[in-house]
Amino acid sequence: MKLDRIDRKILDILQRDGRIANADLAEQVGLSASACLRRMRALEEAGVISKYVALLDQRKIGKRMDVFVEISLVGQSNEVLEAFEKAAARSNEIMECFLMAGDADYMLRVAAADPVDFERIHREELARLPGVARMKSLFAIRPIVRKTSFHLGPE
Structure with missing residues (x-):
């Protein structure tokens, strides 16, 4: 369109x-x-507008931490990729999941209340994802820019 x-x-x-x-x-x-x-x-x-949502203030609902998790899988077969992606999509804890080029296969964003909450998420969700060979967690100190709208160019 x-x-x-x-x-x-x-x-x-x-x-x-x-x-x-x-x-x-x-x-x-x-x-x-x-x-x-x-x-x-x-x-x-046309799918340009996919849905309408309410955006919540992450800190006000007790999710003060953003943790980015690099995931490397055991292999690159369609079966391994599909199993991981389906499990990631079912997780209530994974806020975003991106297929990556480079060292890691996927990059996840997880919102957690604190380090203890992230440990729970790591044990109960991330460690149970299928096909994971390696995980590396990166703790964000604070967001600098967080946008929800796209720049659409000149009017």
Whole structure:
């Protein structure tokens, strides 16, 4: 789907406030409410908008630590990769999982309350992931930049 200036403006506003009323959104982008709603539906149907969520403050819910975990697997067969990816997707503790190029096969981001909580996550979740040959945990001191919206270019 080719995004025009109005689509980008709609997406920019929705990334900042997913609960904005359609009438307010339409006014901000210079469309009628019905035209704005049609555009939003088209963006949803095309998969540009995949879902609407509430973003929680990680610290306020007691998850003060970000831990990045490099995972190296025992092999690179489809079976090993698929088993690991399915197990990682089922985990409630893994916030993000990326297939990597380089030394590690995967990079995970885990949110933990404290080192004791991370130890629990390590023992109960990470150590049980299939096909893991090696894990290396990196503890973040504090986030500097954490964005949830994409820059969509000039309007």
